[in-house]
Amino acid sequence: MKSAHVQNATGVNGRLQLLPRRHRIAHLRALLRQPLACSVRRDQLAALLCIEMVANENRPA
Numbered sequence: 001m002k003s004a005h006v007q008n009a010t011g012v013n014g015r016l017q018l019l020p021r022r023h024r025i026a027h028l029r030a031l032l033r034q035p036l037a038c039s040v041r042r043d044q045l046a047a048l049l050c051i052e053m054v055a056n057e058n059r060p061a
Contacts, residue, residue: 013048025052 012031016024028049032042 012045016048021052021056025049025056028052 016027019027028045031045032049
């Protein structure tokens, strides 16, 4: 069974996939700026942001 933090991060990722890439990046940055985010969730959100940033760099101009 997944922990609440993993379920929360995967739920966020599922909802973010409905948004355009630039909005996903902006929302992930905003979530990471939240002062009360626990370290596990923060690490997962940071990993999602890294994935989005790399995918954004590899996108054709």
